Amino acid sequence: MKNQISVEAQMLIRKPVEQVFQAFIDPALTVHFWFTKSSGKLEIGKTVIWEWEMYDVKSTATVQDIITNEKITVLWGPPETLVEFKFKSLSPDRTYVTIHQKGFQQVGDELLQVLIDSTGGFTTVLDGCKAYLEHGINLNLIADKFPKEAML
Template sequence: MSSTIYVEAQMLIRKSIEDVFEAFINPELTTNFWFTKSTGKLEEGKTIIWEWEMYGVKSEVKVHQIIPNQLIKTEWGEPSTHVDYEFRVMEKGTLVVIKSYGFSQTGEDLLKIINDNTGGFTTVLDGCKAYLEHGINLRLIEDKFPQK
């Protein structure tokens, strides 16, 4: 097990910690920069389904812990990994740090999943920044792997 290895992506978003935190737990906001559908708001102890309709992909998200305006701890993916979202007040806004860990892959498969996680979470943070700061949905997730 490669549980000591983790992937980290971070971004300063020039909005209040309350606004940024809400964007990650409320699918009415999150669907503007990440997945296209959700079965509900993230709540501690709940399991939610996120969907990326353009790719025909769904993921079951288990919400392990929520500390309002500080931390969201989840587990999701296939095979599942832990993904934590940390929120920190900064002078110019909110720093969001996404950490993914608990990988079961090894060798080349581990390198691929680390690369996919790093790129994916960076894209999510970029999209979140554009949406919250400027009200723009850049369609980054949709355009990352265009079908035609």
């Protein structure tokens, strides 16, 4: 049984909502701040494979819903969770992005660790997106989060 606990991360990005939205839809942009490879652009009903090649990790995302410049909803996993990306235009050049994840299947200490990892991970994604879109800088945040040398 999935529990009702969820996580959320958010960030103001000083770019038009259309540009921020496209950064999450189009993997040619997303690779600059999140995953390193994708099997395709996000479209309703489509399942894409996201890869983090430096960690030899792959995950699937099945697009449930897209409302242009407002929302992207995916089933992400395994284990499968529902992730919703919301985009709110605050002005012509300011967008507030919220990432909400729910439907975790873990319990106890395992659930606590997943919640910590998800919150931190999505915060890192938003930080990287902000740096890339606002300043044209790829901070390599995802690659540098767990360098091999530090894991020995």
